[in-house]
Amino acid sequence: MNKQQFDFTASVVWTVLDPFLKLHFGERCDDFEFGCECCERWRLADKLLAFDSPRSPQTLTQEIETLKTSLQWREELLSKMSK
Numbered sequence: 001m002n003k004q005q006f007d008f009t010a011s012v013v014w015t016v017l018d019p020f021l022k023l024h025f026g027e028r029c030d031d032f033e034f035g036c037e038c039c040e041r042w043r044l045a046d047k048l049l050a051f052d053s054p055r056s057p058q059t060l061t062q063e064i065e066t067l068k069t070s071l072q073w074r075e076e077l078l079s080k081m082s083k
């Protein structure tokens, strides 16, 4: 599948997914917040429908930073739970 085909399919899926996400989880938040149900759902949809670009050192660095933040948030949540 080339990018043009992918983008077409993704746009068809978005026309269904967009109203679904708005109905069940609300409008996309202005700023992404870890742990927010709405943000997480929209992020997953973005990820699902993003054309896979070849990884570059820059995108990998960005991904690592995102994962670190995600881990930190979960560790904070866990420490609150275990008190």
Ligand SMILES: [Zn+2]
Pocket (backbone or CB within 6 Å): 029, 031, 032, 033, 036, 037, 038, 039, 040
């Ligand atoms: Zn949110």
